[in-house]
Amino acid sequence: MAVLVTGATGFIAQWVVDYLLKENYQVIGTVRSQEKGDKLHKQFGSPSNLSFEIVKDISETEAFEPLFEKRGKEIDIVLHTASPFHFNTKDYEKDLLIPALNGTRGVLNAIKKYGDVKKVVVTSSYASIVDVSKFADGSCVFTEKDWNPATWEGCQTDPxxxxxxxxxxxxxxxWEFAKETGVSMTTVNPVFVFGPQKFDEDVKAQLNTSxxxxxGLIHSKPGDKIEPDYHAAFVDVRDVAKAHLVAFQKETNGERLGLSNGGFGSQTILDILNEKFPQLEFAKGPEPGKGDTKPAAKFDNSHSNKVLGFPLISLEQSVYDTVAQVLKKEGRL
Ligand code: NDP
Structure with a gap:
């Protein structure tokens, strides 16, 4: 069975590819350049069931057409993960809104035109569920049924x-496409995703956005003021990857699979760092040992946890694995 993973170079997608290869799927990844594909192929050990196709810019509405014209009939499952996730732009339409929307429409239109795809899984986000103005409202509980009320014009205030x-x-x-075509569709909607990079060599001074x-906290020092002071929710990347497989291996048509293993704050993370790596010095935070005490909206994803049916990696484990990888690379561990 052949699975297409768009944006295969991504932090989450690399783990998805890894899990697919471990289960012996034929994997086709999209990458923005030949060099990126060659590097990734080598990193995975050059397996014969992994190949890459170039899709340079998903903002282009027909970006996926050549790939589907060439290989569409081979592809059984599409996992669409490619989408920009960064905050360093002021041109919100060009750099965030258009690639996200056109990328999704583009891959779906190519499926319709050339493909014989049985299942589509779109990597969406808790971001499409949460009302951004309620982030700090401790009385708010969102579920997989909720939608971010943002409008195209109104959202362009900050990244x-x-x-x-x-x-x-x-x-x-x-979802419009699924309604119109009847294709089996599932979305995966994670909160902030932590966890190690798939390959140690990809640990750089700047990591992926989440x-x-x-x-930032790993590079804090005692006495530093903690900014920004996060109060949000997390899930580990390996669970997000697993969920992409479960999404097509189980009957999940129509589900928005919310992925969260609970809240964290910057203080919670600093408490973990100071406990797990006592030989190193990090900021202590304003209330050492107390964890996150600030109000934040909650995500009740208990329905999705039942559908997924596997236990999630803890915050302590996820933070430890992420941080240990960075510290080793920096020679601090
Ligand atoms: P990454 O930035 O690591 O991966 C994004 C992927 O999309 C990369 O492969 C990137 O290619 C590709 N991409 C971005 N813009 C374009 C473009 N214009 N044309 C072609 N390819 C493009 O992010 P993550 O792995 O963290 O995110 C993956 C998905 O998961 C995204 O859809 C994101 O919204 C979603 N998500 C992420 C969360 C998180 O906390 N990490 C939480 C919830 C959802 P390249 O490597 O060449 O830049």
Whole structure:
């Protein structure tokens, strides 16, 4: 069975590819350049069941057409993970909204035109569920049934709002497509994803956007003021990858699989760092040992946990594995 993974170079996608290869699927990954494909192929040990196709820019509405024209009939399952996730832009339409929306529409249209695909899984996000204005409202509980109320114009105030809205518009387009074509569709909607990079050599001074939360704290020093002070929720990347497989291996048509293993704050992370690595010096935070005491909206994803049916990696484990990988690379461990 052949599985297409879009955005195969991504932090989450590399783990998805790894889990697919371990289960002996034929894997086709999309990458933005030949060099990126060659590097990744080598990193995975050059297996014969892994190949890459170039899709340079998913903002282009027909970016996926050549790939599907060439290999569409081979592909049984599509896992669409490619989408920009960063906050370093002021051109929210060009850099966040359009690639997210066109990328999703583009791959779906190519499936319709050339493919014989049995299942589509779109990597969406809690960002398409949460109301950004309620992040700090401790009385708010979101579930898989909720939708971010953002509008195209209204979201373009700051990168976080624009990114969250980009995921909402992309996911809405996916569900519209499913309704129109009847294709079996599932979305995976994770909160902030922590966890190690698939390959140690890819640990750089700057990590992927969600792990940058940890990276900032790893490089804090005693006495530092903690900014930004996060109060959010996390899930480990290996569980997110697993969920992408469960999404097509089990009957999950129509599900939005919410992925979260609970809340964290910057203080919680610092407490873990100081406990697990006592030989190193990090900031202590304003309330050492107390964990996160600030109010934050909650995500009740108990329905998805039942559908997925596997236990999730703890915050302590996820933080430890992420941080240990960075510290080893820096020669601090
Ligand atoms: P990464 O930035 O590591 O991966 C993003 C992937 O998308 C990369 O392969 C990147 O290619 C590709 N991509 C981005 N923009 C374009 C473009 N214009 N044209 C072609 N390819 C593009 O992010 P993550 O792995 O963290 O995120 C993967 C998915 O998961 C995204 O859809 C994201 O929204 C979602 N998500 C992530 C969460 C997290 O906390 N990490 C939480 C919830 C959802 P390249 O490597 O060449 O830049």
């Amino acid at each position: 976080m709002s624009a990114y969250c809205a980009s995921k909402k518009f992309a996911e809405e387009a996916a 792990n940058e939360i940890l990276n």
